[in-house]
Amino acid sequence: MSNKRRNAKKGTSNDSLVTFAQRSTVIAVILSLVAVVALGKLAWIQLFDGSSTAEAATKSRTVPRTLRAQRGRILDANGMVLAQSLERYTIVGSPKAAGDFVPVACTQQTKRYCHEINGKPLGVSGPAAVARLLAPELGLNAMELGAQLSGKGSYVIIKKDVTPQVKRSIDKLNLAGVISAELSNQRSYPHGDLMGSLIGGVDATGKGVAGIEYMENGLLTGKDGYEIYQQGGQGQQIPGTETQSKQPVNGKDVRLTIDGDVQWYVQKALADGKATYQAGWAMAVVQDCATGQIIALADTENRSAGSVEAKMNPPLVVTQTFEPGSIGKTITLSGMLQENVRHMTDQFTVPDHLKFDGQEYRDANNHKPERWTMAGILQNSSNVGMVMASDKYTDQMRYDYLTKFGIGQPSGLGLQGESRGLLTSPQAWDRRTRNTVLFGQGYATNAIQLTNAISTIANKGVRNSQSLIKTVTDVDGKTNQETAKQPVRVIDEQVAGQVMNGMESVAEKFKNVASVDGYRVASKTGTAEVPGKNGGLTSIVSDWSGIIPADNPRFVVTVVMKDPQGTFGGLTAGPVFAQIGEFLMQKYEVPPSSPRTDAIPVEW
Template sequence: MKATIARIVHLYKVKTFAFKCIAVGVALGIVATMCLAQLASTQLIGGRQTAQAATASRTSRVTLSAKRGRILDTNGTVLAQSVERYTIVANPEAAQEFVPTDCNEKTKDYCDEIDGKPVGATGAAAVGRLLAKALDMNAMELGADLSISGQYVVLKKDVTPQVKRTIDDLNLGGIVWGELSSERLYPDGELMGSLLGGVNDEGVGVAGFEQMENKTLTGTDGHQIYQRGNYGGEEIPGTMTEAVAAKDGKDVTLTIDRDVQWYAKKIMKEATAQYSAQWGIAVVQNVQNGEILALADSDEIAAGSDEAKMNVSRAVSQTFEPGSIGKVISMSGYLQTGLRKPTDQYTVPGQLTVDGQTYKDAFEHGDEHWTLAGILQKSSNIGMVMAGDGYTDEQRYEYLTKFGIGQSTGLDLPGESSGVLTSPSAWDARTRNTVLFGQGYTVNALQLSNIVATIANKGVKQQQSIIKSDDGNTENKSKATRVVDEQVAAQMMDAMESVSDSYSAFVKVDGYRMAAKSGTAEVQGADGKLSSIISDYSVAIPADNPRFVVTVVLKDPTGFGGLTAGPVSAQICAFLMQKYEVPISTPRKDAIPVTW
């Protein structure tokens, strides 16, 4: 009985153990099946996605920066250009794993040392030490920059190709590399300061010609798509999948002649010092086509600087009352309307009262016998008011606007001010007469130059231009309008030549006749009162065959227009005659009488 029971217990234990073994085997089979299923899924189903993810992690899209177009003078001299530069970047994680290779006979072609000595460190500190001399930076600061997390950090911008090549020779491939960029350079510094303006950190023009011509100057970036090796910037050969070349920006050519600009700038700086003026402006214009050859001021602002980006050129933005140069407009209107002739005779008193308003000249005198041409020569305010009797307010306004007063020059220069000319309905009893002698409205230096240039161009007002060509296209200079008849213009040139003759003792260019007008106007000073003056002088040369108009404006010089701005303009005129080899003038004959 006992044996039977023992046999039953034994069989039970055997069956139980077998059951457990079967259960464990089934469980292991299920696990194995799941593993095989997962492996099959990974290899057969997710393999492509995994490979694609791995490829994507190595694929880089690198921008190829387009070079900004150049700004050139009329002769092709570079005034602004972009040059090849590099941004030096690094992979911090790779730098932290860097171990320098000691130099010996076997490793001499790729080892690491500093001035023939071991690097003396590993990781980011070692990379920083190797780069410090080439980048002219502190090794500890570089080491700190390379000790951060991540795989990309900018170490230095605007590095020259020579420095980039030096870094390439440091055997740091995959850790440190250069990305192509560019830097905007202005070879002449202060020569055209705020006129050229500057670009921001993104290379976009934000002031001056850089802003004005930004669309033309800006190119289109290209790109390359390829796979990088581990740790950085090295391309895996044969992995380039797309390459689009950068398209550089177009050049812009100005009408400015750099040599004339340089000389005018030099003279303006000297003149402000000589005459203790606050500032000075000079404009040189080609009479025949309206091109601006120089637009200079005495300000010392370097092109591309923060100051150049924040300030508009004074030669463009500064407005002022023209003073007696405005008499050229009035006398032209008198002659063109047939109201007066240049030989009309006047007895001009030392003081004149009209409609309760009293007018005086800049100098005291008794009764003088002057012709209308003589009134212009003597720059008599009283004479201009007398000759203006019968010249309606509408006519006064009409000829001011025809000569460009209160109108845009059409140059579209950033920050340009058109000045102020109110309508005749706003004029009071005094203003209607002060506009006859250049007060009661404001102009800029470019407008002032075009007044005299219109007379010198036989009465035809040219559209001024300062952009000669952009995007390969020559600027349209066809906008020309006749303001006065050719005969009137010739009479005005004759009268203005008499003005110039009266200053010939100190405003002259030997061998050349000049037709000019001076001006002096009281303007508001820092105290809010009429405590400052503007002295200006505009001259056409040669008077017998006009080629150029030179206008000079000085703020608060120690002397009136003809005595200060006049001699300065003559210096510029002399330079022009020599540079362009202008033939000397023929003798003057049959001048219109200035007295009777």
Template sequence: MNLVNRIINFAKAKTFAFKCISIGVALALVASMCLVKLASIQLIDGRQMAQAATASRTSTITLSAKRGRILDSNGTVLAQSVERYTIVANPEAAQEFTPIDCNKNNQDYCHQIDGKPVGATGAAAVGRLLAKALDMSAMELGADLSVSGQYVVLKKDVTPQVKRSIDNLNLGGIVWGELSSERIYSDGDLMGSLLGGVNDEGTGVAGIELSENKVLTGTDGHQTYQRGNYGGEEIPGTMTESVAAKDGSDVNLTIDRDVQWYVKKILKDAKSKYGASWVIGVVQDVQTGEILALADSDEVEAGTNEAKLGSSRAVSETFEPGSVGKLISEAGYLQTGLHKMTDQFTVPNSVTEDGQTFKDSFDHGNMRWTLAGILQQSSNIGMVIAGKGYTDEQRYEYMTKFGIGQYTGLDLPGESSGVLTSPSSWDLRTRNTVLFGQGYTVNILQLNNVAATLANKGVREQQSIIKSTTDSSGKTTEVKKKQGTRVVDEQVASDMMNAMESVSEGYSKFVKVDGYRMAAKSGTAQVAGPTGALTSIVSDYSVVIPADNPRFAVTVAMKDPQGVYGGLTAGPVSAQICEFLMQKYEVPVSSPRKDAIPVTW
């Protein structure tokens, strides 16, 4: 029995030992696997996990470039981008927020509203704290903060003062401000649609903001760094890349704000005084072609939707020039050698040419006028009689030489080149009406440059409205423009100015500037009314001042004024502008006129 018992006990012991060894081996195997996994995590996967954690915290933030300014010729700012902030928040962090009641020991990080506890937690509490600073309802803010995610925009274009007040609410990591900008226009409707506006992305969409968008737009920079858990703040020392933004260049205009302001005021007053539908005016430096003022009576504020969706009437409105167009024809008569300004004509009460009958705006007997007198009396009949021998090709040639039917080169959005058809499309009436400013259309800039060309001794200068640009480093670059083009000889231009001065003297009771001689031409043309029929009137007046030493060309155009005729409506308005120019620029008074070409014989 003892032997049997010993055998049984030995077997049990052996079995137990085997189990112990098996368990030990299993434990050793598990331990080995744990060690291998630990080593893998630390030595192999650790870098990847660290990189993933870093990536989750790393953000690349755009540094917005500031859009360049638009300034007048004297450096007065007309449009600029100012510092603004977009207030954003982390909704998930807001929903976990618990305000800290204030006591004397925690004033730097506690939360209260007007000295009282917030009275809520989570998104509702954050909404209550922000409501006053953002001028929004706490309920609306609470709703905005109750969504999923870690980023939501609460309000755009807030001032730096508002952003600082939010910084003082001790909501770091929950609410913060991101730098942006807002386009500000200092003068309301002074240049309205001419300046235009920008869209929500800060891109020019109308006016000079559009035409000069490439120059005004800068290049954004960026910064790459790690944020804290709630995303609002940079972790110190984690900046890995920083590229500074390059601001856009400033655009310096030829426009003189003071002149623009005065012209705008006068045009708005004239619209009211004469009951006109609209009034347009332009002031140009004769010698340089620079536009000092380009205005209309429309009351459109720069930057508004109306300014962004439309274009300046001063560049888009076209009309028949009426008798101001006679300047082109008479200059052509002289330049081609067809006539001299002293040539004598007998002008009857009507004339029939090519089967078409033409009359003047007033009845008269046989009048003995020189070519200068035909211009002074604004005789359509005289222009047709004098135009015999002046071919259709010549009529078209000189209109194009003076810039009719062509864009001005100002590159202003919405500009119309007007309508000038080729001679081959003219009927028997149109070929003669073009001699006295009917049968084609112009914009006011084209029309003004006709007078300016004659005042500039026959050289047509390229008109300009952009003077220079100044980049973010302060370097100024003058804008190059095309060289002037001679249209007529200097003597022809001088004779035309002489005859225009006689025209001006004929209106001296209504259109004058004491001490200064003026050379001018008035016009009145029928244009299409609301029904498409020729029921409306455009009256215009172009003037050069001083006539003896030309400095400025001014043109005013009005639609449907009470008083009708250009010399009686647009003329006095032009004179008001001229008087201001003489005073502002302290132009010396004129010498007496002694060389007038005879207007009768």
């Protein structure tokens, strides 16, 4: 090789070395600058920004958790649970955390938080490993669960309404941060269709939307609590890091005045009566005379509490209005006696039909002119007799006493769907309506109102406010009695006693079909034409409202039936009343009645 070529090669090598040295120097300078910046940043953090950085790190680990309050229970008068919230959980997974999951092999040191199945390693990681552990506890398919956990989100609902036992089993899988459980109270109704529509139901959030659940939602709903704590890398709570908490306050227990045993029996009696008389429907109310408490509120449209049907349909006994028919004569008679325009012994010769003020009125049965007292007009349920006796009973008096007895007035129970009925002012009455209101036509009421009207007579002329809620008990066990409105006197005690006397004579007329052995009964029957499916007066409502025992009133029972075969209330609703009355006397061990000795004459 020539010297020239050797010198050229040597020059090239020297240039490469110089270039390499220059590049190394530049890199060294850059790395030095990076190191200086990093050290400077570290020094800044340590000397000046350490507390704020630590605060930010703590804040990122701090999470709040809601502590759910439990909804209060609904109980019957005897303490039987009608609605309660059961402890249930919603199992939630984090697909993001599941994707990073690596099972911990079980050793002597890791046995408290390791992962295996039947003593064997899982053999996989990620969502598949989580699914293999979790699926057997929830009764799910492991492959499907693995697919569900393979997404990128941080929240997916795996299963709802999981029992506490299953939740505890899941806790032992050591999947904190991947799988969590959220408390959710499942509403349970142990007695199905026992007053189902009356109890109502709750929505998906646990809020009352129908029936008692809605009416008393404010009392039944508790107040959620919370806790704030720090979590570790896997989402688990770091012990001792709780910074703030407030315990939940559970809802209050609401005890009804309704006796579940009576309610069950009344529902059965109504179902039997509907079948026997092939009625369209049947309903009944049982009320304590002295207190105004509702003991039973039933109809034949049975629905399970909590069901869609129960939430969508208030009880028929609450919503259905009707003309009471001849039961309304008790209100008319009470007003006439109280205003001193008639006496129970007043004498009349009563035909079976009458033309008055251009209108014709008829009794239900054809009969020759009868010599009846006012007590006899009531006993024989004479429309004609009531019109004849009303010459001094003004339109305003007729309206006032209907109103005083609660007709056309809200019951005050607060139930969804309750109709106040229809009672127009006397100024709106035509020549016929002003007289039909005397015998229970020309206005509409419901079974609740009608029961309280008769209960006013049974309670010596004093009208109580009706009630469905007996007591309310908070989480500390403190029980408060529901405050009733002040009772109102409607008629004098003497007048009430005279009307009761007349009603006892009515009951004696039906003793062969609607009596209760050993007990005196005071009652009134009713039958009224009502609109049918075609809108015409093609349907019949038959009713019976009775006081038992008549000599020492305890209960008023009202039974109403739509289109029963047998038509008249005394022959259809009456026997159902007797069946319910007998049960009440036995259940509450009411002493037998003393003989009747003071009957007011019904004829002259």
